[in-house]
Amino acid sequence: MRARVIVKGLALILSLALLGYLFESSDLGNSINETWIDARVRGHGVNGALLFLLMGGIFTAIGLPRQIIAFLGGYAFSIGLGTLLGALAGLLGCMLSFGYARLFGKGLLRARLGERAGRFDRFIHEHPFAMTVLVRLLPVGNNLLTNLAAGISSIRPIHFFAGTLLGYLPQTLVFALVGSGVHIAPALKLALAIGLFLISGALGAYLYRHFRHGQSLDAQIDAALDETDKR
Template identity: 90%
Template sequence: MKARVVLKGLALMLSLALLGYLFESSDLGNSVNEAWIDTRVRGHGVSGALLFLLMGGLFTAIGLPRQIIAFLGGYAFNVGLGTLVGALAALLGCMLSFGYARLFGQGLLRARLGERAGRFDRFIQNHPFSMTVLVRLLPVGNNLLTNLAAGISSIPAVRFFAGTLLGYLPQTLVFALVGSGAHIDPALKLALAIGLFLVSGALGAYLYRRFRHGQSLDDQVDAALDETGGSHDESRFPR
């Protein structure tokens, strides 16, 4: 796994940790909290959690990085519930973009994503659930494009959603931990989150190399994970 990929992930994590510090210590942070999290979510029980789930799902469906939703989930609900609600919000966003592609996007999306969808089909066709988990564990790629490509592929929706939820959990836990107000020394909390991020990313990269069986999910993914190298390393942190 290339250092550039790791550095992008760590940069996002550190920037969100700084945002969390601002939430807790500055007037700007307080205004953001009062404007949405503190006013609409925190202390509102089930209705606040459902609102967060709905808004998180809508934003991830149009491409907002799911790590940001996980961070906000940790901030709003703390680590455990924040991980669960953040993962479910990202799953809802996945369902929305997947459903759009499957129901309405066959023409336009197939013209633009046909090759990607074909690769996705070949990659997951023998083991759709486990290979979807593997795809979601990868520290590179584009969450929205994966959802859309899956929508125009032949993958069974239930297996894709189940694998997606399981594969989302490690990174959701990492970023919920960064955003949470857990009673842990901030430096220790950040170090723990970085360690978990590196372990989950390394696991995803290892499993990709081990079980791809000659198939390629994406040229950019291959390049970022040192499978092909070359000058096409344009992979982005997974959204």
């Protein structure tokens, strides 16, 4: 992967770690806690979890980075529950944008995303579940555009949603860890998050290079992974 891809991902981790510090140590953190997380989610049991899922799904469906939702999940819950709910919220957002594209947006989106949807179709044709997992592991690409392109492609929803959920888990764990209040040294927590992020991204890049069967998902992804555009 190019250095800029790694730097972009690490910058997001560091910025969220700083936000977590502000949550715990400043008046800004107190106001944020009172207005949403602490007032609406944390300590509110099933109702709080359902609200988190709903809001996380809606915001990711319209383009909010799912990593932010994962961070908030780690902050509001434990690492394990925050990872699970963060991944499910991201999946709900995926289902909403995918469903919109499939049911209502084909005419509107075909002109804009038709070529991308065609590449997506060719890329996942032989192994739709496994290749969707691969796409979600990559630390590059646009999550919303992928959902919309998949919605106007021929992929079966069950393959796309199942692959999405599995592929979301590694990065969700990373950002839930950054946002969590787990009682370990902040430097160690940050080091663990960075290490997991690099491992997840490297695995996705390796699989992309070796199992894409000559197909290109996105020229920008190829460029980011130092691949030659073969279209």
